[in-house]
Amino acid sequence: MVSHSKSRILHILNYLWQNTDAEHYATTADILTYLDERGISCDRKTIPGDIQKLCDIGVDIEEERSRENRYSLSSHLFTLPELKLLIDAVESSKFITTKKSTELIEKLSQMSSTHQATELKSNLYISERVKPMNEQIYYLVDNINTAINHRKQISFRYFHYDQHRKEVPNNDGKRYRFSPYFLVWNEDHYYTVGYSEKHQKIGTFRVDRMKEVNILTADAVEKPTDFNLPEFTRQVFDMYDGSSETVTLLCKNDMMNYIVDRFGDAVETSPIDYEHFAAVAEVSVSQTFFAWVFQFDGDIQIKSPELVVDRYKAMLTNALGK
Incomplete structure (x- = not known):
């Protein structure tokens, strides 16, 4: 067995990174076994000193002193919820290919312990339905x-x-x-x-x-x-290329979330009856706005001004080829 004192501390850090977290600890015996498997000689009295050196340079290691000391890397670069959020974003992105999604998720999982990585990927499903095929995008x-x-x-x-x-x-x-x-x-x-x-x-x-x-x-x-x-992207991506008008919408009560999502929580609203409310908003009268209204199948209706109502009717007529 060859002594590797210079690399021993890095091996210990790597082991703690891969195998411990706030809920999973490694004993001195676990660390010694790991080092021995890599041909690194060490006795148990050396481990606390190596751990302390890691702590001295800012590594957040939790220590439980007992007959058999236990250690854990209590904080990784990302928390579990943060990694889950990133992985979900990669999985659902239509921009990233299935192959690259798998690679990125594997890399992100390595930012946690193996225990957390298993948890992160346990409910993972990468759909190929909307994924691109072009790897050159990156x-x-x-x-x-x-x-x-x-x-x-x-x-x-x-x-x-x-x-x-x-x-x-x-x-x-x-x-x-x-x-x-x-x-x-x-x-x-x-x-x-x-x-x-x-x-x-x-x-x-x-x-x-x-x-x-x-x-x-x-x-x-x-x-x-x-x-x-921000103003440029609002104009381009929301296609705000029409004339600006103050529009009144008649909405079913369960449409409030969509109204707030579209126009913000400061949008002017008022109850009409037990089932409906009115929303008044400044909109750019464009095909994008009409398409947004259409998707709600009558649960959101344009009530005024009449000019906007007529334009909407004309668009629907054209869509039917009449």
Whole structure:
């Protein structure tokens, strides 16, 4: 058996990281067995000193002194609820492939003890129904992020799907030239926000529709000093491109959650009868707003102004092909 005094403390830390947490302890005998299996000679009197050295550099180790001392790494980098939240986000994301989801979840699980990792993955199900197939997305994101950090332009090809679900290149297959400012996550998709040379204005591109992203040597076009990202994304992603109107909605009582989710908890509401209430809100009259109302199958109705009601009726008529 070879002595490995220099690496012994790291082995002890690794063992505590993998096998202990606030509810699971390791005894001195457990640690000695682990070290022995790795050819590291040590006696039980050495362990408390090694543990103390770890504590001295800030490792949070809980010690229970008794005939057989017990130790645990009482705090990992993430708490169990935090890891569960991250894992659920990865699992449900339509942007991350099934293969990459599995890899990321495994890595996240390693941020906890093996006991907690088992608990984290016990009810896990990764659905392939809405997962993408393109593993290149992660490299695209990395290139865009690098360009943002170094304030460089990028070039890329962009595509859309035709009626046969085939990829069709945009811009006649020519490369776009773009100065990326931000990466934005919206509705389970990644977008890059920046200045488009082709469109001569700030715009967005969906990352999963981009191909062959190259970082250029040219410096990015400077972002306008008054550029407001939250306002820009609100306009672009919520499609607030219609005229602004004060609209009254007639809603069934169990629709209140949806009204608050859409317009905020300061929205003006008033009871109408035992089953309904009215909500008054400033909205951008657009197809997005009409589609939002339509999904509730009459439980939320547009009552005024008449001009908005007529536009909604016209949209429904067009949708029926009449």
